[in-house]
Amino acid sequence: MTGMFATLGSWNWLIFGLLLMALELLAPGIFLFWLGLAALVVGLLSLVLQPSWQLQLLLFAVFAAAAVPLWRRLARRDGEASVSNPFLNKRADALVGRVFTLEKPIVDGSGTVRIDDTIWRVAGPDTPAGSRVRIVRADGASLTVDAE
Known part of the structure; x- marks a missing residue:
């Protein structure tokens, strides 16, 4: 050896x-x-x-x-x-606090909002279409909103 x-x-x-x-x-x-x-x-x-x-x-x-x-x-x-980009691969978390217009009304706690080229499912109080809502929480592909 x-x-x-x-x-x-x-x-x-x-x-x-x-x-x-x-x-x-x-x-x-x-x-x-x-x-x-x-x-x-x-x-x-x-x-x-x-x-x-x-x-x-x-x-x-x-x-x-x-x-x-x-x-x-x-x-x-x-x-x-x-x-430096903490929301990389966490797109939904980056939306919290932003305000968007409802595309479909929130009925029985569920509706949709268009953000850029994507339609997101939102949950929150019943709100008519066209209303401005603020995203308060992101949970996977579902967003929780409050009326603006």
Whole structure:
């Protein structure tokens, strides 16, 4: 086993890194990309420094362990970008507080309102068509309204 590690060279690390990254394409989300990146870094350092096999394994372990917090930091930064648009994929929640005109009257607690190119089902007190209503709550595809 020691003989196998003693023959570790920079090309072995580079090939191993590319292989791990290719496997990440086949099975995404398993952190193989980051392990592959660590192997590539060790391979590039091995081209320049010619470290011993023990140091190469140690460098790989350190870079692989450091890649996880780096990935988490990058993922968190991407999550913060969506905070700038908190209603992304929550269209109904973005409508709360806005005022619209009823398309069909609210009869027995149910009616409709046209918002842009969509007709939404609304619930609220009986109100004639053409009345202005304010959306007070969104529950899935149903909106609750009050008379304006």
